[in-house]
Amino acid sequence: MATQGSYPHPVIGHLDDVNSTFELSTATVTPTTEDIEIRLRLRLDDPDLRRMLDDHSAALVFRWSCAATLAMGVLHPYVGARHVDGETWVATIDQQEVRDTVQVDISAIAVQPIDAYVLERQHPDYGGQTFTIRAGDVIAVAGSFDFEAEKLYDPLRPPLGSCFRFTDDPDQRRGLEVKFFDDDQVVVSMSPQMRASLQQLSDQPDSQVALVVLPPLMQTLSYIRDNEISHDEDTTSKRWYTTILDLANKAGGLDEQLIGLAQRILEFPIDKAVQARVPLEEDDE
Template structure:
């Protein structure tokens, strides 16, 4: 059967191999990311041979968009894509991310979104199960399953102006077989992952998985330390730069530092457990 659970209409990349929603190619390849620069350039080739998508793109009814997410800095945003090379089956796009906004794993999602309402839309190559059915597409609807890739940037750091939000540094601890521990440094919180855990995380493209399994518990630990030392008054040690950053993040989110660490961490990370389970459930439904 085709994929009718995750999306209200048949979409490019939906269904399963050999039994797709739409019998057209949809993939992202030839990805290059240059690091050690002030702005991190990203280049990708978006491939799709569907004639209906081409018509929609040419008419401005839909657009190819890309969104990035960096759990370590609690930052995300849309890439400003520029088409630099057209191809018979799509185009090559490029964009960039300010290196001060990212640290450790960054995940980029590429998708097709409707820019306006498209009543009575019909894919010429849609699965026979749909017959001649037409669909009312609303502005904001996705017409393709998001394609994802992840990378870890090598960053330039100005010692006089370190990145404001980069408070975590996730590293591989070869002396540990499992689990994580935190080392509260002066500038950053080093999250030391067991070697198997670290290696396994690199096999996943989901930034939300790393957010839930590594950043979330480390953030709870950091908030707990900060609260304990705030309670000590003059005897507490809050001299670390990451403490100032964390306090600023809490205040900018409209939260109070006296809330329990678990509650604060969940709100700062926008409910990481729910987010990962929603993402994983949608992937399962789309298979």
Template sequence: MQINYRQYPHPVLSYFADDVIDSDFQASLRSSKTQNTYIFEAYCVTSCDGVNQLIAEKKAYFAFHFECSTTRFRKVFASFETDFTFQLPADSIDGKVQICSFILAAENIYNYSLPEFHPDYEGHSFIIKKGDVLAIDAERTFFAEKEIDPLKRIPSIFSVQPNRSENALPFDMDSSGHKIIIKLSEENFDHYKTISLNQNLQPLLSSLIIMPALVSILEMIKTAEDQDFDPEECRWYQVIKSRLKELGVDVENRNTFSDSTIVLAQKLIGDPLNISLLALVNFEDED
């Protein structure tokens, strides 16, 4: 849900305008998770006496709007209390979740006017409909991660597929979705399928295909500030970000990239080069 000031035809207490002066509205959330449920503890406060009076009279209430683009989940959690708790099933959200916090009108208000309005509104009142926004805090995001996630393992965030276009490159990559798609020309893909049937040669495929793709991705992450690169909503990015954190690398701080991306890639997928060389030696011995 994108917040746009122009949506509001009446004064709104917000962080981006001075419709309501010398006042603010702040909303905070603390989250915890059981096996099947997310639990949120909310705390809301406003220094605007006029709005507080409306809440006390139950003409307005606090609300959090959740929206998950992955699952299409949308829901509003609301209360007249400054402290309240709410829950939602863990399987209802997945990946990036946008959260907007508001104070909303609980009923129609036909002469809406507050002492805290900007002087430009002096002598004016407004018609407020039930559900209209009276105050808004900054938008935030929450990343919902499943307890058991098959994409936790680095190799599983890659998918190898044939590229059937007329001028297909031998090797190409698409990182715009939840998985990193490695595209091979049809001939190379046929060879890939044949080799993948031999379990002993699986590490070799990682070295030949996964490693260069992962190095390329790590270079993109490392130089993100220098390019138009914002993969926050992609699951593969969250998995790599989490694994890098375990290695002491903060993707938002270049100084923590003390190792080269080649070294990092090997650490992330368990030194496939050594295992591949051993597999080839054993393969030769068998022959």
């Protein structure tokens, strides 16, 4: 009997659901100054999935997640090259969203509902059974892979995301702690429970920024402002210091109220988070 696992219908590439090949052959990851390019060569010999990809009733997706930045997303790749046994698919991730290890899961999903879904090569134990497929349902899986997010920054425009590192602290019970000891990044620690909760907001990136980036940025701006006045600490080796100071000066300068300055640097994440949940009504006047 075919093992269906968590899927209520046969899925190509999942155990012995379907007698076909859909798998990752090779993966190449190339950093640029703005994005990280992912090129995946996939082997495919299933006629039904081939037809659905060609007529766009199915689409390939790369679902990625990064524990270091709490970010996740879905990429919609394009065909970069065709081969006898499949294709090479290409997509890019904004390098500001990832750091350290990134996991990518490869699957194909239905673009539209299918009322009588049946596959030519589905396991004999399914018999002639048909299935109802909804738009967004997974119909094929090709596995997953991890990569280390090596980046190439424009040295004149390093991204703000490169200045912070979020870590777990099992001894921390509540809130965030901001530490300035590291030369490469401001270290922001939180409890493992808070980190897990924040990851549940992966579909609300502006809320994540408002909750976990805005407060540390305000504290960092306060640290920089105090040090620019007192010069108590030698910050020449702290790369994040110069980057954030430059962003602050471009956004109005350290004489501004820090909450307003931080919001301008982050492009007003609180406004975006609220508007995403409760769209503002347009003034009819």
